[in-house]
Amino acid sequence: MARYYVNKYSQANGDHEVHKQGCSFMPLSENRIYLGDFSSCKPAVRKAKEYYQKVNGCYYCSNDCHTR
Template sequence: MARYYVNKNSQANGDHEVHKTGCNFMPMAENRIYLGDYSSCSPAVREAKKTYSRSNGCYFCSNACHTS
């Protein structure tokens, strides 16, 4: 299980990236929302989409859920 967070700030394309603990690209504490502990990125992205419909997995730490 890993802790997942969504970035409150969107990327240039409008996506809010989902990161897991330990990612080098984790947003600052004040710029992220805790999503929960999950065994993969898929349920974390689903949870993030409840707040930000344009959520996407981080290319580096949640690549299986990253769409270009």
């Protein structure tokens, strides 16, 4: 299990990125929302969609959920 967070601020394309704790690109604590502990990024992305319409996994730490 890992802790997942979603960035409060969107990327240039409007996506809010989901990050796993320990990611080099983790947003500052005041710029992220804790989503919970999950065994993979897929349920974390589903949870993030409760907050934001456009969500994407981080290319580096949640690549299985990264689209493009």
